[in-house]
Amino acid sequence: MADNAAEARVDQSLVARVLLGNDRRAFEQLLRRHQGTVRAQLRRLLRGDEAAADDLAQETFLLAWRKLDQFRGEAKFSTWLYRIAYSCFLQVYRKRPWPAGDADMDEVEPSPATSHAVNLQLDFERGMQQLSAAEQTVLLHCVQLGLSHDEAAFVLAMPLGTVKTHATRGKAKLKAWLAAWDETATEEQTP
Amino acid sequence: MSHQHDDAIEALLRKQFDGPVSDEGFSERVMRLLPPRRQRMAWPLWAGVGMGMGACWLSLLFSPLLHAGWRNWMRGELSASAFALLLAIAGMSLLASWWSMAEADDR
Numbered sequence: 001m002a003d004n005a006a007e008a009r010v011d012q013s014l015v016a017r018v019l020l021g022n023d024r025r026a027f028e029q030l031l032r033r034h035q036g037t038v039r040a041q042l043r044r045l046l047r048g049d050e051a052a053a054d055d056l057a058q059e060t061f062l063l064a065w066r067k068l069d070q071f072r073g074e075a076k077f078s079t080w081l082y083r084i085a086y087s088c089f090l091q092v093y094r095k096r097p098w099p100a101g102d103a104d105m106d107e108v109e110p111s112p113a114t115s116h117a118v119n120l121q122l123d124f125e126r127g128m129q130q131l132s133a134a135e136q137t138v139l140l141h142c143v144q145l146g147l148s149h150d151e152a153a154f155v156l157a158m159p160l161g162t163v164k165t166h167a168t169r170g171k172a173k174l175k176a177w178l179a180a181w182d183e184t185a186t187e188e189q190t191p
Numbered sequence: 192m193s194h195q196h197d198d199a200i201e202a203l204l205r206k207q208f209d210g211p212v213s214d215e216g217f218s219e220r221v222m223r224l225l226p227p228r229r230q231r232m233a234w235p236l237w238a239g240v241g242m243g244m245g246a247c248w249l250s251l252l253f254s255p256l257l258h259a260g261w262r263n264w265m266r267g268e269l270s271a272s273a274f275a276l277l278l279a280i281a282g283m284s285l286l287a288s289w290w291s292m293a294e295a296d297d298r
Contacts, residue, residue: 027225028222031218031221035217035218036211036213037211039212039217040211043209057217058220058224062224066226121203121206125207140208171197175200178200
């Protein structure tokens with residue numbers, strides 16, 4: 001928590017250096033600090049399409065450079081960047097269908113395990129494909145990127161209640177999808 | 192849903208996530224593409240301030256209250272009109288200070 005606050009203060013001071021002194025080096029530091037997570041966010045949203053994700057990430061940072069004076073510090077700088085990245089993603093994919101997942105994984109029933117951990121992970125991937133786009137997006141931001149529900153609501157421009165509902169519903173669906181694994185584990189434990 | 196199940200699902204979700212992507216020249220590419228930063232133009236703000244002051248001056252130019260207040264103030268008489276003038280100046284100064292402090296705080 002203290003680390004997060006310290007990181008946020010570093011970001012704030014770098015932003016101030018860019019705005020007051022037109023300091024490109026300060027922006028480069030911001031870029032290097034956040035490019036990894038923004039690109040990871042976009043790669044997940046684009047289902048692993050690295051080239052398209054990097055193009056959008058580039059667009060995100062160019063927009064952040066142009067609109068930096070609109071960053072008022074109400075949210076963390078990283079959250080503000082996630083929001084720009086998500087808006088860029090929506091602008092590109094609003095008129096196109098949502099990026100499709102791995103075709104091999106669609107509509108496959110959970111199979112009995114041979115190598116438990118690998119199969120569980122594969123089955124979990126299949127389970128993720130069963131979730132709606134909104135549920136996947138909310139779980140990406142809330143769990144995988146570690147944002148709070150409030151921050152996710154800001155990034156996704158969704159009401160807080162909707163974010164919470166998608167998170168709960170998504171986890172419930174994954175739990176139901178993986179129920180067979182619980183039964184298998186119980187059967188293995190009983191002699 | 193139990194907390195234990197939530198934790199297990201969240202652990203699987205985190206495991207599935209590859210984490211931050213390594214730079215591999217991305218930042219350099221973006222820095223090369225950055226356009227020069229445009230300085231925010233100051234003239235619209237000052238033009239607005241000037242026009243506002245001009246409009247105030249025009250609207251108060253023929254007001255007897257302003258003239259009487261100013262005259263009394265210069266003579267050192269604290270009449271009602273001089274007092275109103277002082278109050279107006281003090282109020283505007285306070286507003287300007289508050290605005291400056293709010294702007295400084297945002298930076």
